[in-house]
Amino acid sequence: MAKNNYKIGEVASLLATSIRTIRYYEEEGLLTPIRTQRGTRLYSEHHIARLTIILRLTKLGFSIEAIRKIAEIREKSQTGDESSFQMEHHLKEVLDTIGDQIRELESISVEINDARDVISGCNGCSNRPSSKGCPDCPVRKKLDNIELLNLVWDTE
Amino acid sequence: MAKNNYKIGEVASLLATSIRTIRYYEEEGLLTPIRTQRGTRLYSEHHIARLTIILRLTKLGFSIEAIRKIAEIREKSQTGDESSFQMEHHLKEVLDTIGDQIRELESISVEINDARDVISGCNGCSNRPSSKGCPDCPVRKKLDNIELLNLVWDTE
DNA sequence: TAATTATCTTACGTAAACGTAAGATAAGGA
DNA sequence: TCCTTATCTTACGTTTACGTAAGATAATTA
Numbered sequence: 015m016a017k018n019n020y021k022i023g024e025v026a027s028l029l030a031t032s033i034r035t036i037r038y039y040e041e042e043g044l045l046t047p048i049r050t051q052r053g054t055r056l057y058s059e060h061h062i063a064r065l066t067i068i069l070r071l072t073k074l075g076f077s078i079e080a081i082r083k084i085a086e087i088r089e090k091s092q093t094g095d096e097s098s099f100q101m102e103h104h105l106k107e108v109l110d111t112i113g114d115q116i117r118e119l120e121s122i123s124v125e126i127n128d129a130r131d132v133i134s135g136c137n138g139c140s141n142r143p144s145s146k147g148c149p150d151c152p153v154r155k156k157l158d159n160i161e162l163l164n165l166v167w168d169t170e
Numbered sequence: 171m172a173k174n175n176y177k178i179g180e181v182a183s184l185l186a187t188s189i190r191t192i193r194y195y196e197e198e199g200l201l202t203p204i205r206t207q208r209g210t211r212l213y214s215e216h217h218i219a220r221l222t223i224i225l226r227l228t229k230l231g232f233s234i235e236a237i238r239k240i241a242e243i244r245e246k247s248q249t250g251d252e253s254s255f256q257m258e259h260h261l262k263e264v265l266d267t268i269g270d271q272i273r274e275l276e277s278i279s280v281e282i283n284d285a286r287d288v289i290s291g292c293n294g295c296s297n298r299p300s301s302k303g304c305p306d307c308p309v310r311k312k313l314d315n316i317e318l319l320n321l322v323w324d325t326e
Numbered sequence: 327t328a329a330t331t332a333t334c335t336t337a338c339g340t341a342a343a344c345g346t347a348a349g350a351t352a353a354g355g356a
Numbered sequence: 357t358c359c360t361t362a363t364c365t366t367a368c369g370t371t372t373a374c375g376t377a378a379g380a381t382a383a384t385t386a
Binding site: 329 | 357358359360361362363364365366367368369370371372373374375376377378379380381382383384385386
């Protein structure tokens with residue numbers, strides 16, 4: 015027995031977001047609740063599920079526009095014409111972008127880990143690879159691979 | 171033989187970014203080139219490496235503030251006191267956040283893939299799981315696991 | 327040297343994704 | 357019914373990460 019009359023305040027606290035955010039997505043055409051005769055918004059379980067995925071996507075950096083495009087996929091995909099083809103193509107692009115981003119995040123993650131080793135494990139030695147200090151530093155040879163350290167080291 | 175006198179226009183086209191962006195990072199204290207006596211900015215290879223990593227991080231959604239914090243790690247990590255400890259803790263938080271984000275992206279990626287199967291492979295049938303249509307649809311049983319489809323389906 | 331072309335500073339403009347305040351109704355409890 | 361709390365619309369404010377224009381100076385090319 016699905017509850018179909020969540021009010022906006024309930025929804026907001028349920029999903030740990032703000033009332034303004036929910037209304038904003040409505041302004042943007044992403045979430046259209048039904049209304050009571052007096053105008054109060056009512057949300058069904060499906061609205062909540064939909065809002066949940068919208069929140070997940072925005073949290074990952076998807077723009078409203080990008081989310082709107084994904085939401086429009088079904089509509090277009092049923093036509094079987096040119097726009098349907100374009101939608102397929104678009105979805106593949108989204109997937110490629112996500113793949114790239116995952117790889118970049120993994121790469122950054124490795125670099126941060128290595129940088130952490132260097133900074134904290136090198137016994138206070140934070141010399142740059144080109145420096146003459148700490149020639150026997152055990153993590154010394156790692157340094158060249160850590161592009162992130164270019165951010166950490168001062169410019170001379 | 172490292173070139174140490176790149177001018178801002180060269181740097182911008184080299185890294186496919188804008189002059190304004192480079193100057194903005196300088197305003198924010200992230201990249202401080204040397205100057206000629208007349209005031210023209212000059213960038214070394216190290217400046218370029220540093221800018222490269224800054225651009226990678228911003229592209230991934232890191233804020234200037236977050237990048238600044240990472241850049242301050244060395245300074246603080248050498249003190250060996252409380253703030254050094256906090257920096258270590260901060261780095262771990264960053265890593266955890268990145269890990270979470272990777273997992274979320276992978277999850278979304280799987281969902282998009284599945285949704286693509288459903289939408290394009292179901293021979294034009296885009297009914298919701300609760301619908302009576304297409305009872306023999308081979309991808310039907312996948313549907314419940316695809317939270318993303320809540321975004322694609324209309325609210326009834 | 328003259329004429330482009332690039333860079334400088336200053337400063338206002340912009341888009342996205344909401345925050346926040348005001349004044350008016352609506353809904354729910356005592 | 358009265359009072360308090362929630363929701364409504366309208367609309368201006370805010371932050372981040374730059375874009376863009378103006379007027380002046382510097383560097384490069386003919």
